[in-house]
Structure formats: structure tokens, C-alpha cells
Amino acid sequence: MSRIRKLALPPLGLALAVIHLLPLYIAASVAFKRTTDLSSRWRLPDYVYLDHFKSALLESNLPRAFGNTLVLTVSTAVLLVVIGSVSAYPLARIHSRLNRLWMNVILGVMMVPTLSVIVPLYAVMRDFGAINANWGIVLVLTTYNLPLSIFLYANFIRTIPRELDEAAKVDGCGHFRLFYSIVLPQLKPVTAAVLILKGLKVWNDYEFPLYFLQKPHNQTVTLAISRFFSDTSSDFGSASAAAVMAVIPVTVAFLALQKYFISGLTDGAVK
Amino acid sequence: MRSNVSVGGLNRSRLADRLQIAAMYAPAVVLFGLFVFYPLISGVRISFTDWNGYSQNYSFIGWDNYRKLFSDSNIRTAFVNTIIYGVGSAVIQNVWGLLYALLLNRKFAGRTLARAAIYLPVMISGLIMGYIWYFMLQYSGGALNDLMLALGLARVDWLADPRRAVGLILFITSLQYVGQAMVIYLAGLQTIPQTYYEAAEMDGVRVWSRFRHITLPLLAPAIITNATLKLIGGLQLFDLVMALTGGGPGFSTHSVSTMINYLYFTSQNAGYSATLGIALFLTIMAITIAVNRFLRKREVEH
Numbered sequence: 001m002s003r004i005r006k007l008a009l010p011p012l013g014l015a016l017a018v019i020h021l022l023p024l025y026i027a028a029s030v031a032f033k034r035t036t037d038l039s040s041r042w043r044l045p046d047y048v049y050l051d052h053f054k055s056a057l058l059e060s061n062l063p064r065a066f067g068n069t070l071v072l073t074v075s076t077a078v079l080l081v082v083i084g085s086v087s088a089y090p091l092a093r094i095h096s097r098l099n100r101l102w103m104n105v106i107l108g109v110m111m112v113p114t115l116s117v118i119v120p121l122y123a124v125m126r127d128f129g130a131i132n133a134n135w136g137i138v139l140v141l142t143t144y145n146l147p148l149s150i151f152l153y154a155n156f157i158r159t160i161p162r163e164l165d166e167a168a169k170v171d172g173c174g175h176f177r178l179f180y181s182i183v184l185p186q187l188k189p190v191t192a193a194v195l196i197l198k199g200l201k202v203w204n205d206y207e208f209p210l211y212f213l214q215k216p217h218n219q220t221v222t223l224a225i226s227r228f229f230s231d232t233s234s235d236f237g238s239a240s241a242a243a244v245m246a247v248i249p250v251t252v253a254f255l256a257l258q259k260y261f262i263s264g265l266t267d268g269a270v271k
Numbered sequence: 272m273r274s275n276v277s278v279g280g281l282n283r284s285r286l287a288d289r290l291q292i293a294a295m296y297a298p299a300v301v302l303f304g305l306f307v308f309y310p311l312i313s314g315v316r317i318s319f320t321d322w323n324g325y326s327q328n329y330s331f332i333g334w335d336n337y338r339k340l341f342s343d344s345n346i347r348t349a350f351v352n353t354i355i356y357g358v359g360s361a362v363i364q365n366v367w368g369l370l371y372a373l374l375l376n377r378k379f380a381g382r383t384l385a386r387a388a389i390y391l392p393v394m395i396s397g398l399i400m401g402y403i404w405y406f407m408l409q410y411s412g413g414a415l416n417d418l419m420l421a422l423g424l425a426r427v428d429w430l431a432d433p434r435r436a437v438g439l440i441l442f443i444t445s446l447q448y449v450g451q452a453m454v455i456y457l458a459g460l461q462t463i464p465q466t467y468y469e470a471a472e473m474d475g476v477r478v479w480s481r482f483r484h485i486t487l488p489l490l491a492p493a494i495i496t497n498a499t500l501k502l503i504g505g506l507q508l509f510d511l512v513m514a515l516t517g518g519g520p521g522f523s524t525h526s527v528s529t530m531i532n533y534l535y536f537t538s539q540n541a542g543y544s545a546t547l548g549i550a551l552f553l554t555i556m557a558i559t560i561a562v563n564r565f566l567r568k569r570e571v572e573h
Contacts, residue, residue, distance in 0.1 A: 009379040016371070017381070017388035020446065024392075026414045027403040040417045041406060087299040090292045102296070109307050113507045113555055115528040116548035119324070119541050120314035121306065143306040146299060175291040204396035206510045210532075222398050226514070229402045240406065243399050250394045258387065261394075262454055 024247065031241040052237035053245065056228070061216060062242055065224035066249075068213075072138060072220065073202045079142040080198050081191055084149030089179045091150065092157035093165065103154075110147040114207040122211055130212070137212045141205065145198045152197075156190035157183060192260045203250070221246050311552075317545040324541035336546035345522040346547065349530040350554070352437055353506055356526055357558070359441045360448070360505030361498050367445065368452025368497065369490075375453070376460050386457075390450035400447050401514025408439070408515075430516055433523030440524060444511050448504065452497045459493030460486070495566045502562060506555050527551045 029041045031052050037045060056062055091099055121140070122131075130136025160183065168178050206222040213219060219227070225246055228239040254261055318336055322329035340346055375386050392400065407414045408429040416426040430436045463486065471481050509528040512518060518525035518533060525533065527547060534544035 006379065009377065010381045013375070013379065013381040013385035017385045020388045020392060023400070023403045023407055026406050030406050038412070041412065041414045042417060083298045083302070086295050090295050094292065105303070109303055111503065111556055111559055112307060112311070113528065113551055115507070115509060115531045116552040117307070117310045117314060118531065119535055119545040119548060120310035120317055123313065123317070124306070124310050139302065140306055143302040146302060150299065174287060175295065179295070200394060206396065206398045222396050225399055225402065229405070229514070236406070239402070243403055246399055247395055251391060254391060254394050255387070
């Protein structure tokens with residue numbers, strides 16, 4: 001009985017892999033096929049045809065969208081690391097009633113749904129002249145992703161022994177020096193987690209760009225793709241090619257950094 | 272631990288201490304203030320107006336928007352759908368993800384491939400996943416209907432029936448994000464000492480009992496994390512609905528989030544849209560806190 005069960009595991013695992021990758025396979029099949037090829041999408045073409053990819057790249061601002069998204073993602077990630085780690089330090093090290101309140105504020109902000117504040121937030125952004133400006137959306141993306149960043153950093157800093165802190169304090173180190181020279185160098189693992197988790201979130205974000213980046217030249221990848229599918233409703237090939245290209249960087253990053261992805265997601269989640 | 276400095280010195284260093292701490296908090300406080308709390312408060316003000324979103328002129332209309340909220344059947348549908356997406360995601364992805372974790376916690380050939388394939392979709396934007404699913408669900412030429420034809424069945428217009436469309440959205444988002452729950456459960460399973468199982472096996476405890484009395488209670492932290500994550504994610508569902516149905520047919524698959532977008536963008540009813548935003552915020556807050564309280568109460572200490 002148990003041997004049969006063991007023999008059944010590999011095929012079962014393979015079947016699950018196929019089911020989860022199926023939508024991507026079908027999209028790739030559409031992207032690599034001529035528009036005139038009406039064979040089933042289950043079947044891959046037996047010829048090489050890349051025109052859909054060419055037209056997706058040349059007749060849209062997809063390349064530019066990739067550049068824009070990269071700029072937004074990197075700037076936001078840097079801010080999340082800097083602001084997140086600095087404000088997590090006192091939160092993790094100092095116990096006071098104010099700090100407990102602050103922690104609850106952070107958890108509360110984590111629960112605010114993007115769309116629930118979009119109307120007033122849009123008005124605020126317009127008053128600041130921050131619509132269609134990279135700095136504006138970077139600040140908003142930073143704000144709404146900051147709670148988890150602070151939370152992860154604070155949890156991690158709590159696990160760092162305090163002996164070094166105390167010694168440095170006796171030597172007359174202020175909080176800034178202490179953070180910079182003692183805590184910061186130990187934050188590499190949690191920084192990797194924050195960069196991956198939040199980088200991905202910002203890269204895939206749709207709500208904020210939809211409202212705050214409305215000019216074709218500052219579109220992000222998600223906006224460009226949605227434009228593709230809503231505008232050229234007849235040209236499925238190119239739209240699919242664009243979707244496939246949008247999935248590639250994420251897939252490559254995942255396969256290369258798999259270990260960090262998993263630990264980033266699970267650290268602190270199960271304890 | 273403070274060394275013996277003079278009284279004046281102590282005060283000065285304490286002040287410096289406080290200033291430094293305040294400076295460390297400042298950037299986050301300013302950002303939250305400008306982009307979260309100020310908008311939340313001004314959202315309340317806007318919810319009492321008939322503002323259209325761009326005009327300088329608007330008037331205060333008292334509780335009208337709130338009254339409308341309770342009598343609007345499209346809003347009711349959006350709230351029901353949101354609960355389905357949220358609670359459905361939490362229940363389905365937890366059970367499904369736990370099954371995957373139990374399966375893929377065993378060693379066998381192809382385990383790594385299966386884990387990676389199940390987790391990969393989590394990385395992809397829900398919007399793009401929605402568009403990709405269009406190629407599966409299309410009436411003519413769609414992959415699922417080709418399969419139906421091959422099986423000798425009739426083609427189905429998958430997203431035409433409101434109930435089926437809501438079910439499909441729930442299924443697709445669960446299929447995409449179940450990997451996240453799986454990975455968290457896998458990590459949770461790693462924290463359970465193997466000796467517990469060995470002892471139970473020696474005492475002749477059956478498989479189901481072992482699962483019920485060892486695995487499940489010790490996975491409580493993972494269950495709480497997953498339930499909360501999935502609930503919040505599902506209650507905020509936006510991009511997948513936008514890509515797949517845009518809320519249609521009619522208003523039947525709208526979530527509250529896509530409804531807010533519709534009211535603001537398409538019908539330029541910013542005041543009403545802000546009112547719905549406040550309702551969504553309060554709903555999510557209440558449900559999340561209630562579920563968290565309930566689960567924490569049942570958590571065992573070990």
C-alpha cells in the first residue's frame with residue numbers, strides 16, 4: 001500500500017506542475033503562433049515565428065514601460081530599506097507606551113485597502129502637483145509598502161543580541177552611531193527579504209499607476225499590458241507576446257533567487 | 272546601564288536621546304500623515320458631498336451618500352462578492368495549500384519542480400494572470416472550450432453566467448496564490464519536531480489523530496498568518512476582476528474595490544465613491560480583527 005502510494009507521488013507532482021503552468025503555456029502558444037494559424041492553442045507551432053514579439057516591442061511603448069517600472073521599483077525599494085530599517089530600530093529596542101501605539105498604527109496602515117483612499121489620495125496628489133510625476137508615485141508606493149518593511153525589520157532586530165548595543169552605549173554611542181555601526185551591518189538577510197517581497201509588489205502594482213501615471217510616456221508594465229488588451233482587442237498575438245515578456249523577468253528573478261524568495265516570505269510568518 | 276554622569280549631563284543626553292529617536296521615526300510619520308491619515312480624514316469630508324472628482328464646485332449633502340449605499344443593489348452585490356472573494360480565498364487556499372504542503376513535505380523525484388511550478392504564479396501580477404486566463408476562457412478558440420469539444424461536449428460561454436463568473440474568479444485567484452499558503456505551511460511543518468510523531472507512532476496513534484492532535488495545533492501560527500493574508504488579499508481583490516470581467520456581466524462580478532474605481536472613473540461620482548471607500552475600510556478592519564481574535568484564542572502555546 002505504502003509502496004504504491006510512493007510510486008504515485010512523482011506523477012502526481014508532475015500533474016500539479018502542469019496544471020499550475022498551463023495558463024502560461026497557453027499564452028505562450030498564442031504568442032508564438034501566426035494570427036492565421038487557427039490550430040488549437042493546446043498545440044505549439046512547428047515553425048518559428050517571432051513577429052508578435054517584434055510588434056509588441058516596436059509598436060508600443062513596452063520597452064519604455066520596462067524602464068519606467070525598473071526606475072520606480074528600484075527607487076521605492078531603496079526608500080523602503082532606508083526608512084524601514086531606521087524607523088524599525090527604536091521600535092524594536094525601546095519599550096514604551098508610545099512605541100506600542102506606533103506598532104498598532106503600523107499594523108492599521110497595513111490594513112488600509114488601496115482603493116478605499118483613492119479618491120481623497122488623488123486630490124492630495126493633485127494639490128502637490130504629483131500626478132504623472134515619478135517622485136509622487138514613488139512616495140505613495142513607499143508609504144503603502146512601508147508598514148511591512150518596518151514590521152520585518154523590527155522583528156529581525158529583536159533577534160539580535162543586545163550586549164553589543166549596551167557596550168556601545170556605555171562608550172557614549174548615540175542612537176544614530178549605534179544603529180549605523182552595530183545594527184545595520186547585521187541586517188543583510190532581512191534586507192534581502194524586504195527587497196524581494198516589496199520589489200515584486202511594486203513591480204506588479206496596478207492600482208497606483210492606474211491613477212497617478214496617466215501619460216503614455218510614463219506608463220508601467222502593468223499599464224502597458226492592460227492598454228494592449230483593451231485597445232487592440234483583435235491582435236491577441238501581440239498582446240499575448242507582451243504578457244509573456246512581462247512574465248519573463250519575474251520568472252528569471254524567481255529561479256535565480258528562489259532560496260531568498262521562500263525565506264523572505266516565510267521568515268516570521270510561522271513563529 | 273547608564274554610567275554615572277552629573278545630573279545636568281544626564282538630562283542633556285536624555286534630550287539628545289529623544290531627539291535622535293524622534294528623527295528616526297520622522298520620515299515614516301510624515302509619509303503616513305501625508306498619504307494615509309490626511310487622505311482618510313479628507314475622505315470622510317468628501318463622503319458628505321456630491322463632488323464629481325474634478326470640479327471646484329460641490330455641495331454638502333449630509334448623509335445622502337450613506338443612505339444611498341444601503342439601498343443600492345449594485346453595492347450590495349459588490350459587498351457580497353467581496354465577502355465571497357475574501358472568505359472563499361481564505362478557506363480554499365488554506366485547505367488547498369495545507370494539502371500541497373503535506374504532499375510536498377515528502378521526499379520524491381520531481382518534488383522541487385512541483386514546488387517551483389506551484390509557487391511561480393504567485394510572482395506574476397494578478398492583472399497579467401487575468402489577461403492570460405482570457406486565452407483559456409474565450410468562447411471560440413479558448414483552450415477550455417477546445418477541450419470541451421474534444422470531449423464531445425458543447426462549448427460554454429464561461430464568464431456569461433454571473434454565478435459561474437464569480438466562482439471562476441475565486442478559483443483563478445486561488446490557483447494563482449495557493450503557492451503562497453503552501454510555502455508558509457511547509458515552513459511551519461519544518462518547525463514541528465519529528466520526535467513528536469515518533470512518540471505518537473510508538474503509542475499507536477493513528478495517522479488522522481496524529482494530524483489532528485499534533486500537526487494541526489502546532490501549525491496554528493501558520494494558519495493564522497495564512498488566514499489573515501488570504502482574507503485581506505481576497506477582500507481587496509481588484510486587478511484580476513479588472514482584467515477578467517471588468518465587473519460584468521452587468522455589475523455582477525464587481526468587488527467593492529472595482530466598484531469604487533467604476534464610481535470614480537466612469538460615473539464621476541467621487542463623493543459616493545469615497546463613501547464606499549470608507550465602508551470598505553471599516554469592513555476589512557472589522558473582519559480582520561474579528562478573525563484574528565478568534566484564531567488567536569484557539570492557538571495553543573507550546
